[in-house]
Amino acid sequence: MSRFGKVYDALSEDKSRSNEFVLQDGFLFKGNKLCVPRTSVQDFLVLELHAGGVAGHFGRDKTIALVEDRIYWPSLKRDVAKIVERCRTCQLAKHKRKNTRLYTPLPEPHVPWQDISMDFVLGLPTTLRKHDSIFVVVDLQNGPFHPLL
Known part of the structure; x- marks a missing residue:
């Protein structure tokens, strides 16, 4: 079961209430941040926030801040740092x-x-x-x- 599976199941069956998590339209949120399970979607979202748009390829700390502002998973900081560290464009620029x-x-x-x-x-x-x-x-x-x- 995914890291959010128990919370999602409990909230969808309405057996328990959580002050920390909210289930809305089938999506799980922690506060106002979307909970993303460990899938390739995490990498995609991080890369979009890191390298997407006109002013992309922010450093590790700024990318972590951008991701943390919108998304949640327990090992977010460590995972984002690893993804930014492997960014080929950033490696060539530094x-x-x-x-x-x-x-x-x-x-x-x-x-x-x-x-x-x-x-x-x-x-x-x-x-x-x-x-x-x-x-x-x-x-x-x-x-x-x-x-x-």
Whole structure:
């Protein structure tokens, strides 16, 4: 029997009253929050509140607050945290290494290939060929948007 089964059965048979739970139109509520049993519907609702809409992919705490405001189940906080933790979009957005060093300006060159800049960009999303970084070379005379000759 589901975690809400006994409460639902008791309220539907009207054998007992509950100050905590209410049965309305076949739906079980705890206060004004819909009780959702352990099904894939929980994951769907959490993902809708986490990533749905225009301003989606809120962090763990804000997603928990949004879900708690509307829905109830006993392990809600732990389950929502796990779902947000597995969100691929959030994982890609939260890059663990950040380059916090200040860049040193290079002297302005007067002839092509006098000064070049090279750098690796690491930790990018993995491509189909399993690459996650790029090597960038810039001829400072021509600027970063001109083809190297």
